[in-house]
Amino acid sequence: xxxxxxxxxxxxEQFIEYAKKGDIxxxxxxxxxxxxxxTVYYCDKCFSNSFRQVPYTGKGRVVTYTIxxxxxxxxxxxxxxxxxxxxxxxxxxxxxxxxxxxxxxSDLPLGSKIKVIDFHDKHGLILQKY
Amino acid sequence: xxxxxxxxxxxxxxxxKLNESIIEIALNASKDAIDSAGITxxxxxxxxxxxxxxVADKQVHMAPVIMSNLGIPEVPGLTIESAxxxxxxxxxxxxxxxxAGFYDCVLALGVEKVTHTSTVESTxxxxxxxxxxxxxxxxxxxxxxxxxxxxxxxATYKATEEDLxxxxxxxxxxxxxxxxxxxxxxxTVEDVLKSPVVASPLKLYDCCPFSDGASAVILxxxxxxxxxxxxxxxxxxxxxxxxxxxxxxxxxxxxIPSTVxxxxxxxxxxxxxxxxxxxxxxxxxxTIAELIDIEDLxxxxxxxxxxxxxxxxxxxxSDITVNPSGGLKxxxxxxxxxxxxxxxxxxxxxxxKAGDRTxxxxxxxxxHNFGATGASAAVHIFKKIK
Numbered sequence: 001x002x003x004x005x006x007x008x009x010x011x012x013e014q015f016i017e018y019a020k021k022g023d024i025x026x027x028x029x030x031x032x033x034x035x036x037x038x039t040v041y042y043c044d045k046c047f048s049n050s051f052r053q054v055p056y057t058g059k060g061r062v063v064t065y066t067i068x069x070x071x072x073x074x075x076x077x078x079x080x081x082x083x084x085x086x087x088x089x090x091x092x093x094x095x096x097x098x099x100x101x102x103x104x105x106s107d108l109p110l111g112s113k114i115k116v117i118d119f120h121d122k123h124g125l126i127l128q129k130y
Numbered sequence: 131x132x133x134x135x136x137x138x139x140x141x142x143x144x145x146x147k148l149n150e151s152i153i154e155i156a157l158n159a160s161k162d163a164i165d166s167a168g169i170t171x172x173x174x175x176x177x178x179x180x181x182x183x184x185v186a187d188k189q190v191h192m193a194p195v196i197m198s199n200l201g202i203p204e205v206p207g208l209t210i211e212s213a214x215x216x217x218x219x220x221x222x223x224x225x226x227x228x229x230a231g232f233y234d235c236v237l238a239l240g241v242e243k244v245t246h247t248s249t250v251e252s253t254x255x256x257x258x259x260x261x262x263x264x265x266x267x268x269x270x271x272x273x274x275x276x277x278x279x280x281x282x283x284x285a286t287y288k289a290t291e292e293d294l295x296x297x298x299x300x301x302x303x304x305x306x307x308x309x310x311x312x313x314x315x316x317x318t319v320e321d322v323l324k325s326p327v328v329a330s331p332l333k334l335y336d337c338c339p340f341s342d343g344a345s346a347v348i349l350x351x352x353x354x355x356x357x358x359x360x361x362x363x364x365x366x367x368x369x370x371x372x373x374x375x376x377x378x379x380x381x382x383x384x385x386i387p388s389t390v391x392x393x394x395x396x397x398x399x400x401x402x403x404x405x406x407x408x409x410x411x412x413x414x415x416x417t418i419a420e421l422i423d424i425e426d427l428x429x430x431x432x433x434x435x436x437x438x439x440x441x442x443x444x445x446x447x448s449d450i451t452v453n454p455s456g457g458l459k460x461x462x463x464x465x466x467x468x469x470x471x472x473x474x475x476x477x478x479x480x481x482x483k484a485g486d487r488t489x490x491x492x493x494x495x496x497x498h499n500f501g502a503t504g505a506s507a508a509v510h511i512f513k514k515i516k
Contacts, residue, residue, distance in 0.1 A: 063383070064282040064285070064383060066273075066275075067277075067327075068270075070253055071253070073253075083270040083274050094378040096264050096270070096377070124263075125264075
């Protein structure tokens with residue numbers, strides 16, 4: 001029996017494809033208009049699984065973050081970075097990602113402007129200050 | 131509700147760096163609990179085991195191995211994982227099965243062995259307990275996740291890094307009185323503030339240690355407890371809660387919804403309120419967690435925990451004694467065992483075995499333990515039997 005490769009992208013693959021273009025792909029419930037990240041399977045308000053995909057510009061402001069001296073495997077090669085939670089400018093959703101080049105809190109006041117610039121297999125959602 | 135449930139016996143290894151295998155650690159605590167209850171293994175009708183990183187010591191499917199080595203291979207066992215909250219979540223399942231009448235006597239055992247792994251390995255293993263696609267996969271460690279919660283809390287409320295340090299100092303004071311604690315060392319606020327930054331704004335002394343250890347208790351129904359002739363305590367409240375797995379998805383980063391819900395259920399079942407609790411063992415994996423916990427459990431209004439700690443209102447034999455054992459911060463955090471270890475502390479307090487850390491005239495106590503950043507949580511309330 002031959003194996004056929006599915007051409008349908010998973011929800012995560014779709015999220016990643018848009019992140020690589022600097023966008024955050026959001027699921028908007030067609031029943032109640034609730035918005036959630038692309039990776040959810042059911043609306044957490046009305047439990048519908050019918051969504052409209054809406055890409056939002058991956059720009060936002062820093063809600064909180066940390067700078068770590070002990071990091072998980074795969075991140076040891078980075079001199080210093082912040083793991084950041086930021087709120088998207090154009091919708092009421094928080095997203096988290098990896099922001100290289102941050103060594104002290106003075107480099108990143110809360111509310112700083114942040115944008116998504118890429119998604120790497122190794123470091124996930126890549127952010128940049130702007 | 132079903133039958134009343136009691137804790138009849140309790141045992142624990144020392145927490146820290148232990149040389150024995152994970153199974154030997156588990157068996158040592160189990161034996162202590164069985165002896166403490168005045169029973170033999172043949173009285174145990176089921177075993178509930180909590181563990182997270184057994185694979186790090188080359189043993190998963192742990193329950194049958196433990197039951198076999200206790201001489202009761204025919205007794206069913208179940209291994210339960212809920213990250214750092216595994217112990218209390220497992221305790222809840224053991225409680226529910228006794229309450230439902232399936233068993234009259236069960237063993238509830240938590241165990242972990244991680245100190246033989248390197249800091250990077252254990253940091254990485256822990257990060258697998260996060261919502262990895264959004265957190266660990268983007269470079270967040272557990273200290274990092276709580277560091278981000280701490281930054282949000284300090285920016286929102288009148289709290290400082292010194293206040294966080296005071297939580298650590300208080301728990302180390304209590305841990306000094308606990309012979310089984312991992313880190314028995316008196317520290318000052320200055321020591322905490324000068325310790326190396328692990329995940330800003332959290333420093334080394336804001337963080338609990340990785341520990342090996344096991345804790346076990348015997349749960350039974352009323353008939354079994356009364357027949358035993360041994361001292362026992364009653365489980366009067368039990369609650370479970372859940373939160374969005376990723377911190378980013380929470381409406382308020384300075385609260386843990388699973389704690390709020392689990393405690394609401396436990397208070398309701400026990401017909402009690404926060405003012406009735408004499409002492410509480412909370413999940414202080416990081417100092418910020420204790421501030422958030424004691425607000426979410428209803429002991430202090432939102433945003434005022436730091437002030438309460440500053441005023442010494444959470445110290446041993448104060449308004450509400452928080453973590454008389456030393457908590458995760460000083461007693462240690464053998465992940466799968468931590469929630470059970472909290473119950474062992476309550477048992478020892480209520481059966482006159484807590485020595486110098488005894489909470490005076492205590493009759494009602496609470497345990498609170500969560501998994502990861504609070505994605506899962508369980509809260510239990512206990513009553514001393516006079």
